[in-house]
Amino acid sequence: MSARIIDGKQVAKEMREELKVKVATLKEQGIVPGLAVILVGEDPASKSYVSAKEKACEEIGIFSDDNRLPADVTQEELMAIVEAKNNDPKINGILVQLPLPSHLNESEVLLAIDPDKDVDGFHPINVGKMVVGEKAFLPCTPHGVVQLLARSGVEIEGAHVVVVGRSNIVGKPVANMLLQKKENANATVTLCHTRTKDMAHFTKQADIIIAAAGRPNTVTADMVKDGVVVIDVGVNRVEDATKKRGYRLVGDVDFDAVKEKASLITPVPGGVGPMTITMLLFNTVESAENTLETVNN
Numbered sequence: 264m265s266a267r268i269i270d271g272k273q274v275a276k277e278m279r280e281e282l283k284v285k286v287a288t289l290k291e292q293g294i295v296p297g298l299a300v301i302l303v304g305e306d307p308a309s310k311s312y313v314s315a316k317e318k319a320c321e322e323i324g325i326f327s328d329d330n331r332l333p334a335d336v337t338q339e340e341l342m343a344i345v346e347a348k349n350n351d352p353k354i355n356g357i358l359v360q361l362p363l364p365s366h367l368n369e370s371e372v373l374l375a376i377d378p379d380k381d382v383d384g385f386h387p388i389n390v391g392k393m394v395v396g397e398k399a400f401l402p403c404t405p406h407g408v409v410q411l412l413a414r415s416g417v418e419i420e421g422a423h424v425v426v427v428g429r430s431n432i433v434g435k436p437v438a439n440m441l442l443q444k445k446e447n448a449n450a451t452v453t454l455c456h457t458r459t460k461d462m463a464h465f466t467k468q469a470d471i472i473i474a475a476a477g478r479p480n481t482v483t484a485d486m487v488k489d490g491v492v493v494i495d496v497g498v499n500r501v502e503d504a505t506k507k508r509g510y511r512l513v514g515d516v517d518f519d520a521v522k523e524k525a526s527l528i529t530p531v532p533g534g535v536g537p538m539t540i541t542m543l544l545f546n547t548v549e550s551a552e553n554t555l556e557t558v559n560n
């Protein structure tokens with residue numbers, strides 16, 4: 264069997280069309296959703312993420328407030344900017360691009376963001392609410408993974424999901440989301456990591472594998488059962504002299520071999536990647552809608 268490929272670009276496009284309609288409805292009520300993006304320094308990967316976020320905002324009608332700060336900005340200056348955005352009614356979402364330069368205290372900055380504007384879902388209040396199953400902003404990549412599964416018609420309830428990787432931005436939150444007693448969840452979840460003994464023992468039992476380890480070939484064909492659904496969150500650069508830029512992007516899964524056993528699989532690029540920014544737009548629109556609810560109640 265050769266797997267059906269989950270087209271993340273197409274799912275993201277469908278969701279962005281739905282969001283355009285919501286933004287138009289908000290505009291009729293006098294609200295333009297606003298996202299403040301704060302980028303410190305000149306890291307090329309961060310600059311390209313931030314540009315993609317700003318472009319995506321413009322495409323669906325979100326006001327993008329661009330804040331580019333020098334690499335030597337002080338903690339106090341950065342905290343003052345976050346505070347100003349917390350108090351600005353035109354801003355519904357605040358995103359501080361990570362990682363920050365090492366002289367800055369990242370957790371203090373994340374803690375300073377108003378949880379009601381924390382569209383990254385990184386504030387401990389939102390993390391805590393997510394874990395206990397309360398309504399909260401969900402972190403964008405794991406939320407995008409759940410949307411990809413649900414919109415591809417995958418039955419999550421009762422499935423055995425094996426998550427590979429325990430990062431705070433993907434592995435831990437996606438495992439938590441999928442075990443909730445909720446729609447698009449209710450799975451049996453196993454979380455594997457670098458200290459797991461005999462990882463294949465677990466992955467072979469999986470109906471769904473979510474690979475988020477940050478290492479190529481973490482999941483190979485001998486580690487999966489026939490018919491498995493595979494979501495590959497990895498984005499790794501491997502040297503490739505045939506490419507002009509000298510490298511190509513691969514995920515954490517041995518795609519060519521695993522796709523022969525899987526029923527559904529995401530490619531890299533073009534799988535989870537396009538969903539992350541889409542879920543950021545989703546959270547920003549939701550935050551703007553929340554202000555309307557506050558006014559109307």
Ligand code: GUN
Pocket residue numbers: 358359360361362383403404539
């Ligand atoms: N750096 C890499 N990914 C992300 C993300 O999703 N949010 C933020 N704030 N920084 C990142």
